[in-house]
Structures are given as C-alpha cells and as structure tokens.
Amino acid sequence: MFHFMKDQIQAAKPSRRSFLKMSAAGAGGFILAASLPGASRKAAASGGEFAQPFVHIRPDNKVVVLIKHLDMGQGNATGLATLIADEMDADAAQVETNFAPANAELYKNLAFGMQGTGGSTAMANSFQQYRAAGAAAKAMLVAAAARKWGVPVSTITVSKGVVTSTSGQSSNFGDLAALAANEDIPAEPVLKTPDQWVYIGKSFPRVDVPAKSRGSVGLYGMDHQAENMLVAVLARPPRFGAVPAGFDAAKAREVKGVVDVVQVPSGVAVLATSTWPAIAGRDLLAVTWDESGAETRGTDEMAKELAGMTATKGISVPGSHGDAEAAIASAAKVIEVDYAFPFLAHAPMEPLDITVFFDGEKAEFWTGSQFQTIDQMVSSRILGLTPDKVTINTSWAGGSFGRRAQPDSHYFAEAALIAKARLEAGNAAQPIKVVWTREDDIRGGYYRPMVSHKAKVGFDDKGQVTGWSHRVAAKSIMQGTAFEQFAMKDGVDSTSVEGIGELPYELPAFQTEVHNAKTPVPVLWWRSVGHTHTGYVAETMMDRLAKEAGEDPLDYRLKRIKNERLAGVLKLVAEKANWSTPLPEGRYRGIAAVESFGSYVAEVAEISFREDGTVKVEKVTCAVDCGLPVNPDNIKAQVEGGVGYGLGAVLRNEITMTDGQVDQSNFDTYLPLRMTDMPEVEVHIVPSTEAPTGIGEPGTPPVGPAVANAIAAAKGEWVTELPFSRHGYA
Amino acid sequence: MSISLTLNGTSRTIDADPETPLLWVLRDELGMTGTKFGCGIAQCGACTVHLDGMPIRSCQTQIGDLEGSSITTIEGVSGKAADAVRSAWEELSAAQCGYCQSGQILAASALLSETPKPTDDDIDAAMDGNVCRCATYARIRQAIHVAAEKMGA
Incomplete structure (x- = not known):
C-alpha cells in the first residue's frame, strides 16, 4: 500500500x-x-x-x-x-x-x-x-x-x-x-x-511484552479511563449506505446509567456512565433507517456481477507486454480460470474504540491512531478547529491489520460528531469513549474487497505459455477517498492489481485489465492489501502452468523468474523444506513466492487430510528476504503471525450478505484461526545488506497459494473460490 | 445489590446490578482494565479470569452469581505457574499486539497449575478457546512448555 x-x-x-x-x-x-x-x-x-x-x-x-x-x-x-x-x-x-x-x-x-x-x-x-x-x-x-x-x-x-x-x-x-x-x-x-x-x-x-503480560493500565485505547467519562455505543445501520431517519429511545433511557441518546450520520449513539448500560441501552433502541441509498444485494449477486465484469474488456493496467490476446487466439490449447474472493473483516482482537474530549476550543483524542495526520485533519474540520488544536494520544493497538488506517477517519469523525452534538445541545464538555462491540466490528464494513479474477492462458503444443490475458474486478479502495487524485491513474487503483499487473516471471505475452465495481459496502486494505488475492491467483496459476509444461513447480518458477531476490528465497525455502525429497504417505507439499512491499517471501506448506476430508496444515517453512534484518526474532514472529493470519482467512473466513445484511456477527460465525489450526512455522532469513524493508505484511500472501498448491498436489484441482470451507477442506 | 467476594486476595464488596457481567465490573467500576473485552459471547477468551482457580469467561459471568467466590485477574495472578508463564512469555516474546495475552496467561497458568507437564494435546484442549488474531500460537505453545520446564527446575 x-x-x-x-x-x-x-x-x-x-x-x-x-x-x-x-x-x-x-x-x-x-x-x-x-x-x-x-x-x-x-x-x-x-x-x-x-x-x-x-x-x-x-x-x-x-x-x-x-x-x-x-x-x-x-x-x-x-x-x-x-x-x-x-x-x-x-x-x-x-x-x-x-x-x-x-x-x-x-x-x-x-x-x-x-x-x-x-x-x-x-x-x-x-x-x-x-x-x-x-x-x-x-x-x-x-x-x-x-x-x-x-x-x-x-x-x-x-x-x-x-x-x-x-x-x-x-x-x-x-x-x-x-x-x-x-x-x-x-x-x-x-x-x-x-x-x-x-x-x-x-x-x-521487545519493549512491550512485560507490560502486556501484566495487564498494565492504559495500554490500549479501549482501556482509556477518565474522570466523568461517558461511554457511547451506537446502533449502526443494518445495511451499508443506510442512514438513521429517526429513533425511539424510550426503553433505552430506562436503563440505569444511560444519560443521553444522540443521532449522528453513522447511527444513533447511546451514552451511559459505563460500557454495559451503553450496550444494553443500544440494544433497546428502535431506529428507523433511510435505506434509499443502501446496498440491498446479497454477496452472491455481487459475486455474479464481478464475474460478469471479468468477461468484458476493462481498463488496461500498466506493465502489459506483447499481444496476449493474439497469442491466445492462435494457441494450441487455452485454459480459462475464474477466481472468486470474499469480503474479509480484519477482526483485530481490540474492536474499534476512541475517546474524545472537546470543549469548543480544543479537542483531545485517545486511541490507536494509524493515520494521525488524516485523523487530525478530519476531526479538526468537523470540530471547527485548526489541526494544532487537536491532540491525538496514540496508544498501543490490539491489532489492526489495516482496519485503523482510515482514509476517511470514520471513527474519529463519528466521535467528533457525537462530542460536538453534545456540546451544541448545551451539555458540559466531558470525555466520551465510543466503543465498538465485536458485532459492530464484524458488521461494520471496511472489508478486504470482494474480488473476481479471470486468467486466460494460451499454450503451444508442448504446454509452454504463449500468452496470458488477465482481468480483475473489485471495488477500488482508493476511489472516492481523499487519496484518489494521486492514488489512481487512468482509472487504475494499484491496490486492486498490485502483484498481478506485472508478474515476476518471464512470459511471452502478458496483459492485465481491471474493472472498478461499485457498491456502498466500504472496503479497505487488509494485511498485504492487493497481494491477498493477486498472490493467490498468480502463484496457483504458476503451478497450473508448470503442470501443463510437465515441469516441477519449483523448477518451472526458477527457470522463468526475473528477480534474483525472489529466486533466492525460493531456493532457500526449497532447501529447508527438502522440496526434492519424497514425503511420507498422506503428506503433500505446495510452494509459493510473493514479493510485497519490497520484501520477498517464499513458503512451502506441508499438509495432510483429516478423516473428515478437511485440510490439516502440518508445517509451513518460510524464507524471507527483507533486506538488512534489524531484529531477526521480530521478523520471525511477524512471518509466523502473517502465516497464521493468512491461513485463517483462506481456510474459512468470508463476510457474506443476504439482501444487503451481513450474515456474520461475532467469532461464532466469523471463525478465527485457533491454536489447533496453527501449523508449525519455520522461518529462515536471508542475510542481506540491502536497505531494510517491511515485514508486517509480506508473510501473509504466500501461505494461501502454498496450501492450495498442496491441495492440488493431492487432489489434482485448485481451489478457485475462497474460502476453502466452501469446498469441504475446512 | 451488594456482592461480597475476594478479588486478587482482597475482600471486596461490590454494588452493582446483579446481571452485570464481571468483565464490565472489573473494567469500568473497578478500573482494572487488564481483563479485555474481545467478543462478549465467550468465544475469544480475552476476558479470562480465574474463579476459585479455574479459568472462566468474565464476559458471560454475572456479578450476582459470584457471592463468596474468589476471583483472580491478570493484575493479581501470581504463584509458581503464573510466574513461570510470565517469565517464559518474556523470554520468547510471545505477545504481539498483546490484547489477548491477559486471557492467554490466565488460561496457561490454570493449565500448568493442574497439569505441570502438559502435552501438546493438553495445550490444545486448554488453549483452543483463547483467540489470538496475531496468531502467535506457536510461541504461546512453546512458552507453555518452557514455563513447565521452569516450574520443574
């Protein structure tokens, strides 16, 4: 990103x-x-x-x-x-x-x-x-x-x-x-x-482990406490794009501790002296919603729309070379593969929260702010202040995975609007903590976009690629935000196509097009952004191409790879995972390599199948080149966690909607990766004197395709519709 | 309603609506924010505390049911198992964002108090209810084994 x-x-x-x-x-x-x-x-x-x-x-x-x-x-x-x-x-x-x-x-x-x-x-x-x-x-x-x-x-x-x-x-x-x-x-x-x-x-x-192991006070935004503080919990729209049209708060106000009810564009806030009555009061609100601008379709319909878009010509993505269409037209064999990726919630352990204090002349916020400058600008504008009058106290965040990196600062804006409304109604200034429940988080949008890919590849009579024409359809993350003017060029949002606009492999002709879908469902970057789906597509396709050519997937990649550092991690991971040695019966391997954010990660997944047919990922071996490794143990920790985060998503995570309403609500329906799902993860770091690059995200993209390739090694077919749970593998 | 209980070894009398979850009494009434709100429906384990030594989910435990009981939270948990767990946690940098770690540490301490030499299956059984979205599970598992060694040493 x-x-x-x-x-x-x-x-x-x-x-x-x-x-x-x-x-x-x-x-x-x-x-x-x-x-x-x-x-x-x-x-x-x-x-x-x-x-x-x-x-x-x-x-x-x-x-x-x-x-x-x-x-x-x-x-x-x-x-x-x-x-x-x-x-x-x-x-x-x-x-x-x-x-x-x-x-x-x-x-x-x-x-x-x-x-x-x-x-x-x-x-x-x-x-x-x-x-x-x-x-x-x-x-x-x-x-x-x-x-x-x-x-x-x-x-x-x-x-x-x-x-x-x-x-x-x-x-x-x-x-x-x-x-x-x-x-x-x-x-x-x-x-x-x-x-x-x-x-x-x-x-x-690690500077934070002692405090985090002792329940120390004030680490996270959720833990912020202040004298005379109110807690606000909101009734939020049942459909994306709906706005409150009115409400009856009679029952909510009967809850002991509830002190006020305030309508803002994002919902109706129940303010109470502590969290529990705020939640109880919120649950008793009767809100009328204006759904004239709301998304009323289900995700099945949206998926059909996206798939339909990839059947037509889109906007050309820079990086194309050769005439892929012509090559495909005259190919001896053509394959066409459609991929479907669901919306994904970030679901960090700490749901969103933010405390605001606004007295008409200055404002102060306490939260895990990820885009401080934008959060400061947006809230100062709402409150009629200059940015220097807005203080942001950044706290540790209980995860984010992109969720707190807000181009529209929506949760700052919401808190600012509530505080402003309270003040304008004649109330004395007091700190207000807005708390999102897990249901608010899971149903709150800002998802990894739903994405459709279509890969069309032509081969000669020896199974060698002659041309690859690719299309992506997704709602753009940048379009409609303050970033659009410099983030999108000629209609192409790089976060939709990063990783598939240009492949790291030498192919005769390659072209990618993109369609920007429209929906009121807000979308956002999710740990490794576009690579969450482009890496999956590119690296499962490479295994298909290797199969068509009758070559080993590793050899096939290494013969065509353009980037030495990517080749380096592939070779290292192959060596460490004993790629060329046979596996015991019932075990299968898959390999994948993805460059993201200037870091190179290759992973080999070793899997087996449980009696019920679900996949058990036994071990993931990783090789990482992120330049000079400043803190090797943290690099390992991030790759271990990145593997788990990516694995949980491909196994069984999806946000679906029926008639525009989100079907999932909490960890009982949006099932997180658990201890029993976690494979052994081994991380090997390439020694390097190159400038250090990041490691928070790059461990995530390769795990999905590595596991998918291992499944294909066993079953002969690649999962192209995520998550795996749709196909009985999880 | 007034409820008398022992909290981290100290006798306390708490005045609260009996239906209020212990989680919110701890966090909002007593200012003990080490116990975390993660899901509110006993699915993630971030709110784990000990009730008479056993791990429970405080988000689904009403304060009115705790008359005369003994509650231990992350702020107060101590003893051989808890000390070994904390020490192993720091040694292995088991935490990332850390938000789930209070619950993980309470669950791990309870496990080790009952089962000083847990197998991987024991760990799975005891820890599967504690979600870590950073997925530091491998280090948590390893840290529990290290803590077990420390306890035996």
Whole structure:
C-alpha cells in the first residue's frame, strides 16, 4: 500500500536542511529532533529524503524513544528503539518508548509525507532517521562529558549506557542529559558501521511484552479511563449506505446509567456512565433507517456481477507486454480460470474504540491512531478547529491489520460528531469513549474487497505459455477517498492489481485489465492489501502452468523468474523444506513466492487430510528476504503471525450478505484461526545488506497459494473460490 | 445489590446490578482494565479470569452469581505457574499486539497449575478457546512448555 505516495513524495518534496532543536522538556531532560542533510543519507531506505529523529533522555537515566508509528503488534516500537539504542550505545534496560504526538512536520512517515503507518514502511522509512537521531544524541552526550571533565572528545567512549573517559571519569546518560541539551546538534552525526552494531541484526528485548503480560493500565485505547467519562455505543445501520431517519429511545433511557441518546450520520449513539448500560441501552433502541441509498444485494449477486465484469474488456493496467490476446487466439490449447474472493473483516482482537474530549476550543483524542495526520485533519474540520488544536494520544493497538488506517477517519469523525452534538445541545464538555462491540466490528464494513479474477492462458503444443490475458474486478479502495487524485491513474487503483499487473516471471505475452465495481459496502486494505488475492491467483496459476509444461513447480518458477531476490528465497525455502525429497504417505507439499512491499517471501506448506476430508496444515517453512534484518526474532514472529493470519482467512473466513445484511456477527460465525489450526512455522532469513524493508505484511500472501498448491498436489484441482470451507477442506 | 467476594486476595464488596457481567465490573467500576473485552459471547477468551482457580469467561459471568467466590485477574495472578508463564512469555516474546495475552496467561497458568507437564494435546484442549488474531500460537505453545520446564527446575 502507498507506493503511490512514495512517488509523490520523492517528486515533490524540497530538500530540507534545517535543524530543529526543541527546548528542554521537563527538568533536565532534553528532546532532540533533528533534520539531517542529504549527505548522511546516502544509504537511506527508499523514500527517505531527510531524517527527523526523536529521543528523550531523562535525569533518571531512562532513554525514551518517541515512536512516530502505531505499533499494533508488528513490533515497530521495539524496532525503532533498537536503532536509537544501538547508535547511542544505550543499555537495553534503560530504553523505554512513548508514542509521538500527531505532528506531521516532525513525525511524518517519509514514505507517505504524512504521519501514518502502513504498507510495511515503518522500518524502511525510519532506518536512517532513527539511527541518525541516536548518533546525534550520543555525540551530544560525549561533547557534554568532554566539556564537563575538561578532556578531549577523543578520550571518551560510550558502552552500555556508560560514558567513560580514558582520564578516569565516567557517567551515566541521565547525569549528562541537562548538559547535553546545551550542546550543538551535530550537523552530520557519524553513524556506526555494521561491524559496530550491538543490537541491530542481533537482538533487542521487545519493549512491550512485560507490560502486556501484566495487564498494565492504559495500554490500549479501549482501556482509556477518565474522570466523568461517558461511554457511547451506537446502533449502526443494518445495511451499508443506510442512514438513521429517526429513533425511539424510550426503553433505552430506562436503563440505569444511560444519560443521553444522540443521532449522528453513522447511527444513533447511546451514552451511559459505563460500557454495559451503553450496550444494553443500544440494544433497546428502535431506529428507523433511510435505506434509499443502501446496498440491498446479497454477496452472491455481487459475486455474479464481478464475474460478469471479468468477461468484458476493462481498463488496461500498466506493465502489459506483447499481444496476449493474439497469442491466445492462435494457441494450441487455452485454459480459462475464474477466481472468486470474499469480503474479509480484519477482526483485530481490540474492536474499534476512541475517546474524545472537546470543549469548543480544543479537542483531545485517545486511541490507536494509524493515520494521525488524516485523523487530525478530519476531526479538526468537523470540530471547527485548526489541526494544532487537536491532540491525538496514540496508544498501543490490539491489532489492526489495516482496519485503523482510515482514509476517511470514520471513527474519529463519528466521535467528533457525537462530542460536538453534545456540546451544541448545551451539555458540559466531558470525555466520551465510543466503543465498538465485536458485532459492530464484524458488521461494520471496511472489508478486504470482494474480488473476481479471470486468467486466460494460451499454450503451444508442448504446454509452454504463449500468452496470458488477465482481468480483475473489485471495488477500488482508493476511489472516492481523499487519496484518489494521486492514488489512481487512468482509472487504475494499484491496490486492486498490485502483484498481478506485472508478474515476476518471464512470459511471452502478458496483459492485465481491471474493472472498478461499485457498491456502498466500504472496503479497505487488509494485511498485504492487493497481494491477498493477486498472490493467490498468480502463484496457483504458476503451478497450473508448470503442470501443463510437465515441469516441477519449483523448477518451472526458477527457470522463468526475473528477480534474483525472489529466486533466492525460493531456493532457500526449497532447501529447508527438502522440496526434492519424497514425503511420507498422506503428506503433500505446495510452494509459493510473493514479493510485497519490497520484501520477498517464499513458503512451502506441508499438509495432510483429516478423516473428515478437511485440510490439516502440518508445517509451513518460510524464507524471507527483507533486506538488512534489524531484529531477526521480530521478523520471525511477524512471518509466523502473517502465516497464521493468512491461513485463517483462506481456510474459512468470508463476510457474506443476504439482501444487503451481513450474515456474520461475532467469532461464532466469523471463525478465527485457533491454536489447533496453527501449523508449525519455520522461518529462515536471508542475510542481506540491502536497505531494510517491511515485514508486517509480506508473510501473509504466500501461505494461501502454498496450501492450495498442496491441495492440488493431492487432489489434482485448485481451489478457485475462497474460502476453502466452501469446498469441504475446512 | 451488594456482592461480597475476594478479588486478587482482597475482600471486596461490590454494588452493582446483579446481571452485570464481571468483565464490565472489573473494567469500568473497578478500573482494572487488564481483563479485555474481545467478543462478549465467550468465544475469544480475552476476558479470562480465574474463579476459585479455574479459568472462566468474565464476559458471560454475572456479578450476582459470584457471592463468596474468589476471583483472580491478570493484575493479581501470581504463584509458581503464573510466574513461570510470565517469565517464559518474556523470554520468547510471545505477545504481539498483546490484547489477548491477559486471557492467554490466565488460561496457561490454570493449565500448568493442574497439569505441570502438559502435552501438546493438553495445550490444545486448554488453549483452543483463547483467540489470538496475531496468531502467535506457536510461541504461546512453546512458552507453555518452557514455563513447565521452569516450574520443574
């Protein structure tokens, strides 16, 4: 996601060489925020034009790293702390993290140009920036020590949080913090060379596990507490596109604790003194809905519409080459394969929540904000404030998988509208926490789009491909959002076709077209975005093509692969999974490789079948190339989790609708992957000195096609209509 | 209605509508937010607490039914099993987003208190009701084995 933004930023952004030094915050602590000149950025990760680090050293010797991203479990807080700690030579035990406030100038994602997290960019865009911040802070500590002790800088070394001079003096960071704050920020802090790294590429303890293992207070937005706070739960439209036309709240108001009922465009909010009466009151509301603009079709009808679209010519996607249609017309054999992918809910463990306080002059929010800049802009506009009057306190998020990355900031907007309505009705300002129940979450839309693919491939008489014509139909994620103007070019939304506009394999003629379907059902990026379906299609098709050619699926890929790093992970995973050795009876393997967000992941799934015919995924072996592995254990954790997340979806997840109403509502109908479903996952990381790329998403795309290819190895047929549960495999 | 119970080893008297789920009493009335709201229908285990040492779903447990009982939450769980579990959790970085982890830790601690050397099947049986959308299941399983070793050491 957001490659379009990278292009935009690189083209438009002026070079910024000014340094920004903020005043000391608190007694003796110093905060450093520096913009570094281009000269120190020659190894910068893609998108990084200049750096803005942020580190706080407290008198109590704590190093607090300000995290400009949302950590929703993917570990970027630990990753960014690792960079600072390493360059500062801090002791891991003295490092803490805080989420940075919403401030696009200071904390923009260098890949986006705004503050936000997504597209597996956190480490990629921050790598040089945070290292430079750490290096600058260390240089200032050293300069302060040299001045204090009257010794040359060259006599000073720093190790594990201790500054030492060869003349005998030593100090911790905290005691030097106030002095260091007065030192000049170095114009070009000297970064360590890789051989000097103590944490990067090795290990650094996760900063969040202790607090998350103890039920610590205030970690998540859902846990926000405040004096005099109200909790709002909304009756939401039964169909997408419906709006409230009126309501009868008599019964709701009888619930002890309910204090108010407020209508906003997204529904009717019951406000209570705590969550339980708000839920109980909401359930007793009688709301009349205006469904004139609502989606009243079921998903079966929508699927038919999408499949119908792929039968007709669509918008040409860049990346095509050769005349695929002509090649197919004169082919010895043609196959046509239709794929159908369902809507998917993100279903993070923490349903959406947000607390707002608005007093007419300023506003404050508490939540796991993922697009801080957009959330700040949207809510400030609604509240009639300038963005600087809107404070966002970003908390840890209990998952997101894309759900909180909102182009329309709908949940911020909703909270702002409720707070505004309350104030305008003459109520005193008080904090309001909007809580989404699991049913609200599952039925709330912003799904991975429903998608239809049609692959038409021509072969010569030896089973070799002569041409491949491909069509995709889906509702565009970008169209109709603020991103559309620069995210869509000539009607093509890259998030609909990323991964299938151009294949990583050498084929004689290849072309892709796309159709943008329309529906009021809101759609959104879901962990790995377009690759969730394009990777499945491309990699199950490659197995079909190998079969037509009578070749081994791995050999077939390697012979045609254009990208060395993708070839590298394929070879590594094949070796680690013993691809060429026979399996015991009843076991089957499948392989798949997908590049997403600049990272390369290949996976081999080994499966068996239970007595009832369902698939048991025994083991998934993964090979990953995400450039320089900053924190190898976190890379492994993300790939393990990414495999589980992708597997759960292909096994049995789908949001369906009947007459426009969502059929699922909670984890009893939208069945999550559980412990008993989880395969053994083995992750191998390719050693690399390339700029680090992301790992939050890339583990997800290959698992579906790897398992599908294993099923096909057993049954001779590929599942083309997801999820597998539709075909008795789950 | 007034309910007397023991919460994390301390006697408490709680004044609440007896039908209120324990989950919301803990979170909203007592400010103990370590116990999480995930589904509200006992399908995800994020709200797991111990009732007299046994894991239960607090979202489906009415406060009115708890007169005289002993409740332990993530904020108070301790002892050989819980300490070993926390230590193993940190050692293996078992958490990602962490939202389900209170429930996972309560479920794992209860398992290890009953079955100090659990097999993979024991772990499946005890932990299958605890959903982790980050799918850190492999590490949770491994951490339970590590915790068992720590307890035996």
